[in-house]
Structure formats: C-alpha cells, structure tokens
Amino acid sequence: MSAPDDDHHHPAPLSPMEVRARALEALLTEKGLIPEGFIDAVVSAYEDDIGPMNGAKVVARAWVDPAYKARLLANGSAAIAELGFGGPEGEHLVVVENTPTVHNVVVCTLCSCYPWPVLGLPPNWYKSAPYRARIVREPRVLLREMGLDLQATVAIRVWDSSAEVRYMVLPERPAGTEGKSEAELAALVTRDAMIGTARP
C-alpha cells in the first residue's frame, strides 16, 4: 500500500487536546521557557534514567559475573553506579539475594519509598494500604494471591524501605538459561521480580 518510509507521515487529524497541547507549547516556546531540544531531552531522561531495564541489566550482570555479584551484594549503590545507574545522592541501594531457601520482598510501610532508578515508576498497588500492611503480616498469603506460590520450606524476608535505604531483589537465575546472553537474560527480569512479588 505505502512505502515503508511513509509510515510515519500519515496525516492523521489532530485530536482537540493535541491541538491545545501544541498551542501551549508554541506559547511557552515564545516565552523562552522551552529551548530548542529541551522537551526531547526531558523525555529521554525519563525514558532512559528510570525504568526496570536498568535494574534488569544489573541483575543479568550479576547472573553472569560472580565478581560483580559479590560487589553488588556488598555495596549495591557502588555496583549499580558501575553500570551508570543511580539515584539522588544520599540514597543507598541495597540488593538482597534470593536463594533456594530465602525469598526477599520489598515494601515501604511508612510511605512509598521506591528505588525508581532501577525499578522505574512504582505500581499503584505498591503504595496501597493492603499491600503495605499484609506483606508484613501475612507475606506468604499475599504473595500467593499475587501469583507467587512459595513452598513452605522457603523463608520470606520482608525489607522495609526508607528515605535513606531502598532495596532491590536479586532474583534467582531461572533454570535452563545457561545458553542465554546477558541481554537475553535481562529481558527475563521484570519489575515485579525485583520487588519480590514475582519470579523471572
């Protein structure tokens, strides 16, 4: 029907809100509030600097590089910074490792502290009162309701975040992934796996 190059140039009619957004952008540009390239820079900062892909890359590196994993568990912030990720200064990222006998899960019982530099934007349930209360009181039941059925032999550790210390779970590497590349491994790691409410 159309050449591939034309795909991005369909003259679709603008929605009324898109018209308003463009008018506002033109006006604010005229006021000198939006320098050339500024909006693109803001959007790419938010798309690249937050997001679970950052955390997934950290996890995949730890799975393939035992020395990195040791550094990650010893000093999460420093090891994560090695890969170019990190949040505001003064916030410590602590990485807790899942094993065949220990499962970790993260919560913030006081507010909504969340390691967004590695996990992206928090899910709405993370701040919900039921999650904050029940993951402490009855983690095994709640995790099962969320789709993660842990064997009774697996101990559950709940980590309560604060403004100073934020936690990220290092999930176990799934069986049967020996031949996968680091990038393929990263693609297996979801946000929920790094909060501890799911497994990769």
Added chain:
Amino acid sequence: MSVRVEPRVAEMTGPASPPRRNGELVFEAPWQGRAFGMAVGVVERLGLEWTAFQQRLIAEIAAHPETPYYDCWVAALERLVLDSGTVTAEEMAAAGAPVRVNAP
C-alpha cells in the same frame, strides 16, 4: 542537554501517577510524551515545586474522572501557567488554546 530526573515526578502514586507498563512510561501518542516533557521542563524552568503542578493535575482528574490522563495533564499545565502569571488568558486564546473555566 543534560536533564536530571526529579524524584517527586518519579515517585507520584495514586490517580495522579502517569500510565506505565512494567515501570516504564507509556505514551499512547507522541504528543503525550511531549506534554509530559513540557510540564516537567516548564515547572523546573519556572522554579516551581513539582507539587504545584501535581495538585492541579489531581484536581483536574478529580473534576473530570472520565477524561483521559494526558488530557487532564495538559489542562493542569494550562492552569499552572495561567495561575503563575506566566501567560495571560488573552495570550492563551490568541495562541488557539481556548481557556477552559473549570467548575470548582
């Protein structure tokens, strides 16, 4: 151009939090991404607290619960630049953006 992520934007929760999938922002159309960047950037350039925008966004969503998220987002930004005296209603109208007077 280097831009730092504002923690207060990243940590928004509840009805005012942006649509996302697996922790990443989701824009259904390119203009929504531009509207996101415009608000975040303009709030910073005006030297305002993020809460100044966030409160207007919450009010827009509460007043128009059926309205899509980024429609409320643009309306909240219009409200903010009007309230802060950055632009006048006349300028807004002249630019082709009709000023919506919201019910209280």
